[in-house]
Amino acid sequence: MGNNLLDVKEVRSHFPYLELATEKKPMVYLDSGATTQKPVEVIDAVNEYLRYENGNPHRGAHYLAGKATEIFEGARTTVADFIGAKSPDEIVFLRNATEALNLIAYAYAREQLQEGDEILISILEHHANFVPWQQVVEKLGVKLNILYVDGDKQFSMEELEEKLSERTKIFSITQSSNVTGTTPPVKEMIQRVRERAPEAITIVDGAQSVPHMKVDVSDLDCDFFVFSGHKMYAAMSSGVLYGKREVLEKTRPFLFGGDMIEYVYEDHSTFLPPPGRFEAGTPDVLGAKSLVAAIDFVNGYGLEKIQAHERALLDYAYGEMAKMEDINILTTPSQHRGGVLTFNFKEVHPHDVASILDSKGVAIRSGHHCAQPFHRSLGLHFSCRASFGIYNTMEEVDYFLESLNEVRRLMGIGTR
Numbered sequence: 162m163g164n165n166l167l168d169v170k171e172v173r174s175h176f177p178y179l180e181l182a183t184e185k186k187p188m189v190y191l192d193s194g195a196t197t198q199k200p201v202e203v204i205d206a207v208n209e210y211l212r213y214e215n216g217n218p219h220r221g222a223h224y225l226a227g228k229a230t231e232i233f234e235g236a237r238t239t240v241a242d243f244i245g246a247k248s249p250d251e252i253v254f255l256r257n258a259t260e261a262l263n264l265i266a267y268a269y270a271r272e273q274l275q276e277g278d279e280i281l282i283s284i285l286e287h288h289a290n291f292v293p294w295q296q297v298v299e300k301l302g303v304k305l306n307i308l309y310v311d312g313d314k315q316f317s318m319e320e321l322e323e324k325l326s327e328r329t330k331i332f333s334i335t336q337s338s339n340v341t342g343t344t345p346p347v348k349e350m351i352q353r354v355r356e357r358a359p360e361a362i363t364i365v366d367g368a369q370s371v372p373h374m375k376v377d378v379s380d381l382d383c384d385f386f387v388f389s390g391h392k393m394y395a396a397m398s399s400g401v402l403y404g405k406r407e408v409l410e411k412t413r414p415f416l417f418g419g420d421m422i423e424y425v426y427e428d429h430s431t432f433l434p435p436p437g438r439f440e441a442g443t444p445d446v447l448g449a450k451s452l453v454a455a456i457d458f459v460n461g462y463g464l465e466k467i468q469a470h471e472r473a474l475l476d477y478a479y480g481e482m483a484k485m486e487d488i489n490i491l492t493t494p495s496q497h498r499g500g501v502l503t504f505n506f507k508e509v510h511p512h513d514v515a516s517i518l519d520s521k522g523v524a525i526r527s528g529h530h531c532a533q534p535f536h537r538s539l540g541l542h543f544s545c546r547a548s549f550g551i552y553n554t555m556e557e558v559d560y561f562l563e564s565l566n567e568v569r570r571l572m573g574i575g576t577r
Contacts, residue, residue, distance in 0.1 A: 167462060167470045169554050175200040175458070176552050187522040189557045194339050194369060194501050194548030195526055197394045199451075207396055210447050217443055219420055221342035229446045230286060236449035243456050244367075244386065245377035246403055253402040253409075253436040254449055258368040261387035261402035262333075264439060266293035268415040269408075270331055273362075276302040280331040281361075282314065282326055283308040283345075284538050285338040288531040290366045294333065303330075309538070314341040314493035323352055329358035336370035340532045340544070341491055342475070342498035344370070348381050355382070355514070362408065368392055369499055372550075373462035373471060375464045385406045390448065394551075395455035399448035402439070409435035416441035461549065471500040471549045478502050478547065478558045485565070487574060491544055500549040503530075509572045511543040517571055521564040 172429060173179055178198040180187040190198055210232070215227030218233045237249040246252060255261050270280075280294050284307050298305045305325045308316055325332075332354045351363045364385040366378055372393035378386045385408065390399030404412065414421055414432050419442040423431040432438040459467065475492075479502055482488055491503040506514055515527035526546040529536050531551045536542055568574075 167466050167551070169470070169552070172462070173552050173554075174347035175202065177201060177204070179552070181523070183350040187557075187560065189553075189560055191539065191547040191549065191553065191557070191561060192524045193372075193392070193553075194530075194546060196391045196397070197550050198552065199396070200455075200458050202458050203394055203396065203451050203454045207447055210450050214446075214450075216446075218446055221442050232440040232450050233444060233446045236453045239453045239456055240401055244371070244388075244401075244403060245379045247379055247460050248406060250434075250436055251403055253404065253407055253439045254400055254444055255400040256398045256445070256448075257389040257391070257400035258366060259389075259400075261385075261400055262289050262364070262366065264402060264415045265385055265387075265412075266297050268439075269362070269412040270294075270297045271300060272413050272485050273411065274301050274303050274330050277328060278303045279306055279326065279328045280304070280333070281306045281308065281329050282333050283312060283335065284535050285314075285341060285343060285532065286333075286335055286534075287339055287366065287368070288533070289368075290333055290335065290364075291534060293329070300348055301325065304328075305394075307534075308334075310341075310343065313495055314338070314343045315495055316343075316345050317349075318346075318349070318353065321350060321463050325357035325361075326353060327358060327360070329354070329361045331364065332358070332361050333366070334366035335366045335368075336376070337367075337373070337499035338493075338532075339369045339501060340503050340530050340535055340546070341488060341493045342501045342503075343493045343495070344374075344497050344499055347383070351382055369501070372459070373464070373500055374468050378403050378446070390452040393452075393455050394458060396448050396451035398445045399452040399455075401452075404435070406435065409439075410566075412439075414438045414441070418442060420444060420538055421437065422511045450549070457553075467551050470551065471553075472552055474549045474555065474558055475500050475502060477555065478562065481558075481562050487569070488565075491539070502548070503544050503546045505541070505544050506568065506572075506574070511545045511566060513572065514545050514568050517568045518561070518564055521560075521566050521567055523561050525561075 216229035327467040362384045365383045366386040371388040386403040391397040421441045511527035
């Protein structure tokens with residue numbers, strides 16, 4: 162690895178998925194926004210756990226139960242350090258960011274909010290940060306307010322001020338949009354919320370940010386923060402909910418039974434303090450171990466280098482695609498953006514684009530990306546999305562751009 166740039170050839174040597182490439186068909190994976198490919202370090206960690214460390218944590222007195230407990234609780238410390246939490250007890254392990262957001266909505270908001278209160282989110286949100294709040298509104302009769310974006314897919318601080326009030330009790334926003342790459346000034350927005358709505362709980366969806374930029378939840382001063390490990394090179398089912406200790410203590414358990422129990426009597430039960438009270442049943446120790454391996458892998462290169470590498474890929478692809486008159490780009494033109502390039506051919510359905518590119522060995526996403534309200538606000542239903550990871554190269558970006566001509570050829574819209 163160089164001092165300033167990633168040695169991408171060396172990085173790629175860690176990823177077995179590239180072995181799927183053949184002389185006739187490459188393997189250009191541009192769908193990291195959906196899930197990342199896994200390095201051998203993560204694969205080996207999972208293999209080691211299944212072979213030699215598999216036990217049910219917390220309850221057993223034998224070696225394997227103790228080993229599983231050590232791995233699981235040690236992972237809490239690793240994650241806390243990685244995102245800047247003040248204590249491992251502020252880290253809850255769940256399946257993914259979606260489950261974490263639902264836990265907040267059902268176990269905190271439904272218990273704490275009442276009629277007349279307000280929830281503020283943005284139009285850019287993933288369905289996981291949209292639909293749970295709709296359910297709270299339906300159940301409690303509170304009001305859902307929405308922040309919109311301008312032509313550059315950016316937020317207005319003036320609109321934020323206008324839509325905040327003392328009635329605002331929940332403010333929940335993405336740290337990086339999975340459609341436009343918009344990276345809101347979350348820290349400043351949370352400061353405004355503290356001033357205008359002092360009783361509001363602030364929530365940040367970090368699913369698209371944690372793999373690509375340094376996150377410090379203590380510096381952000383958010384009350385909750387969520388992310389999914391599988392978008393950061395870890396195994397699926399490795400989700401994280403961060404919550405300030407005092408806020409977690411106000412949050413009731415979401416699921417009951419198994420590992421979250423303290424004592425059970427015939428007529429009542431008591432539960433563990435946070436974070437244990439939110440981890441019912443046998444936890445996913447394998448997922449937690451894979452997340453530690455992924456964090457170690459990312460830290461080995463440095464998030465600043467990773468972010469610079471992915472930004473260079475995105476900026477180059479964005480600049481080249483902006484010259485194409487038959488394409489509309491949805492990604493924000495702002496330089497403050499995450500690693501997604503979302504676009505539409507003016508005359509071709511996104512599913513056709515994705516299928517044709519797949520025939521050339523290029524994997525992109527097509528659809529609404531679990532962001533139907535945002536697409537609808539633009540008068541769209543679907544879009545194409547290329548998203549970048551640590552393993553992508555400039556040569557792959559060039560091949561992707563060249564492969565767009567195959568879309569033009571097959572769909573009869575000419576070539577450039």
